[in-house]
């Protein structure tokens with residue numbers, strides 16, 4: 094199976110590295126506009142084959158989309174990341190034009206591909222890709238909830254002092270510092286609700302830390318995080334290419350689900366070879382429904398800033 098990743102920067106190259114050494118795809122194409130940059134990243138990843146023991150073909154391309162032809166999954170990480178103190182939403186002015194043109198170039202060469210949108214503000218970029226490409230909604234997937242849920246489980250693990258892989262938890266809503274919704278009520282440690290082990294205050298702190306998980310790392314790193322984002326993309330691409338039917342929170346186009354329409358926002362999805370194969374209604378309680386509606390209002394207001402990009 095062939096995967097193209099556009100944007101060979103911190104996130105895109107980490108996606109490629111993870112997909113390669115996990116043997117998720119047989120071929121990876123990295124694309125960037127910086128002369129030689131994608132080719133260099135691809136060659137560097139290739140030179141890990143003998144030490145990490147994989148045979149994935151990884152090639153780079155400086156803006157030549159003919160090399161991406163026939164991709165099964167395409168991933169868009171192209172665009173700028175935020176600096177400390179910025180919101181993801183502040184990136185819309187620069188990234189919207191990049192994401193739209195990259196998406197159109199990709200579709201021209203891979204008409205049957207499933208699209209994974211990573212660039213921020215991710216929910217709005219996913220909406221832009223959906224509106225621009227005219228593809229069925231199952232083939233446009235925004236990656237944010239996977240990452241947010243991994244951070245949620247990490248913070249729960251630290252609070253519980255227990256292995257993160259024994260913890261189940263999900264984050265839905267927008268991929269924003271104030272819009273994401275860590276579902277503390279449904280989180281569990283080996284099937285036991287975490288509320289049995291953590292106080293309400295401790296759970297509130299876990300949720301708050303999760304919501305600003307990206308900003309915390311941007312403050313420490315001076316730019317967006319890349320290891321967990323890259324791993325999250327590989328987790329999603331694995332579910333698609335290997336038809337895993339995993340329930341993963343993804344930003345997808347809603348047509349009445351969760352009481353929302355004409356928006357892309359994070360909801361629980363069954364992910365398989367057809368992309369979004371089902372949107373799962375998990376019976377939110379009234380408080381969670383109110384948070385979701387508030388989150389959707391914020392995401393929708395961002396979509397309204399797309400302006401001419403939607404033309």
Ligand SMILES: NC(=O)c1ccc[n+]([C@@H]2O[C@H](COP(=O)([O-])OP(=O)(O)OC[C@H]3O[C@@H](n4cnc5c(N)ncnc54)[C@H](O)[C@@H]3O)[C@@H](O)[C@H]2O)c1
Nearest residue numbers: 100102103104125126171172173174211212213215236322
């Ligand atoms: N959805 C998520 O969970 C998530 C997680 C991390 C980062 N992000 C976002 O992903 C994006 C990339 O982050 P990063 O840290 O990798 O940034 P980066 O600056 O390291 O890499 C971005 C790359 O995109 C390239 N690029 C720019 N315009 C391009 C174009 N038109 N065609 C091809 N390549 C182009 C740049 O040359 C650069 O190499 C940012 O918008 C960031 O906010 C999203």
Ligand SMILES: O=C(O)C[C@H](O)C(=O)O
Nearest residue numbers: 175213307308311317318
């Ligand atoms: O937070 C960022 O700037 C990047 C990304 O959306 C993240 O959550 O790491």
